Amino acid sequence: MKADVELNLVHDGEQWIARGDALVAVGETLQDVDSNIGRALRDSGAFPRGSSVTVFMGFDFDTIPTWLRQYHTHYFNRYITVNL
């Protein structure tokens, strides 16, 4: 699936952080992150109002402890669609 916006997703122990070239969205739950992404996209004006934006969030596996990476190499990726 092709995405309009690509973000790097991590969890810092307390909250999820989605970070891209032009925006950062944080939230205690992924739902909060999604809402904040929508808000940031609207504020940025990069996409016209009423458009539908596909956002890709790839979990950065480098944030998993090194000793654990030998057992598995993937956490999750997610796509959301934000209606501006």
Added chain:
Amino acid sequence: MAAVNRKWTDGMLHTEDWWAVWLGLIMFFAGLLTIWGVDLVGWMTKTKTWEWGKFWSDPSFNKLLAAAHTKEGQAYAGMGGFASLLVTYIVFTALTCIGAYFQKLDVKKFFMGFTCIFFITWGAWIIGHEAHFKALKTGQSITQAEIYGDNVFCTTKVNKCSAQINKALKGMGVDVMAGQVPTQEQAAAAVGKSKNAIRMSWGLQLGGGFSYMLALAVGLIIGNLFKGFAGFLKEGAKPEWFIKTAIVYLGIKLGLMSMKAAGFALELALAGAAATFVAYLLFWPIVYWMGRKLFRLRRDASAVLSSGISICGVSASIATAGAIRAKPILPIAVSMLIVVFAMIELVILPTFYATVAPGQPIVNGAAMGMTVKTDGADAAAGAILDEMMVANHYRTTGETWEADWILSAAILTKIWIDVFIGVWAFVLALIWVYKVERRPDQDHVGASEIWFRFPKFVIGYFIAWLTYVAIAVWFPDAIKAASSGAGVVQSPMRKMMFMLTFVAIGVITDFSKLKGMGRLTVLYAIALFIVIAPIAYFVAWIFHHGMMPPIAQAG
């Protein structure tokens, strides 16, 4: 974007799982070249069974080690034991350091750690091969002790030793295969002529399993009593990488075994798949229910723990946590439990199964595969069980089971579990995204997640296995030449990777990590020993009872 899987090829150069495939296939292809008369693996060192007194009468590395060259590799014949150990070290250090570089490990630390682990491993392996620990009595010494004496031990495969003695007797005009019985003097002379029979006043007859247990003990002592040194070794202690590489080599072994007993190998593979599927459907819901109802865990914690304990350990807990979008700290905590408990299982279960059910070798192996929750610990436990049961059976009956079938049963059930985890995580992801946490702003789950979670080393295992099956079916004339190089890769090389795993798994296991894990630890222990282990054994029995390893032929 750093360390994000997007394309299907992502991770091929950067993950340990793929590097197990590459290391496995490099040696697999090198071994295959004996078909064309080229031996590229004959430098590999192999251990020899040695006796303390004889060694010190004239110390030499050649009494401990030898190059494992094939008929095609006579160039290696002049290579001494020490030289072949050095070449083995150089080749494997170079290959693993290249892998470490691409995996973005600290190559210098990896090199130092791997070097120490390599030589600790070989030290343990050599000690484990001392005849008083390892050597088994010859068949004649077990069944006709009044003629041969009960103190004749064998420094190679017992069938080979027995055949040497019988051949020497035939040379004296006593054909035991035709029913003739030698005198005590003739028997003593024949034992003296046998290249591999020795007399010793005592022997523990522990077989090759003793080396594994010794390596594990050394690793555990370092990991728990010398934590500073363990920290120094940690970058080079990669048990999952070592064991996955060994499992690819084991695919070659299974291929060779399939050439001899294709029907049994297929039956074992299918029974393992069926047993795994049934066990899956029982384990997960029971443990999930226990977590939710008895231990009042949150839904996500219960799901992650259920997968970790009932499916394939760390890998499953990470896959499940990812599938249900749990915070990463959850699988990390569960993984600590899994790694430590897998070690406890590895120490307890082989002896327990071998003692309680000595007549059910394949059932025991399959049950091991469904009970021990990391690939490293499962393969290690399967290897100990195999050595232990083959040696025990020989000691009590004089009959030799072919080695590695019990280990193969343990690996096959585990591999099916590993394969299923991708599908299971995908199903959980669908349930979580579209039902449990259903929202109008839609989070899509791609089928690519199945591939990202698929254990890649399994590909190497099946390539190796099926290639040898294909050779047997389509090029039967090449079997002998193919087996020659394969023998080096699947035996000394595979066993070295097992031994490295034993030391490394001990080094990274720190039992003090269980402190402070509270309810999760209690639930894990109860679920593992009261639910998983008995059900696994029952299911393994249903699908594998009556299956026995083939009897080894005299060499």
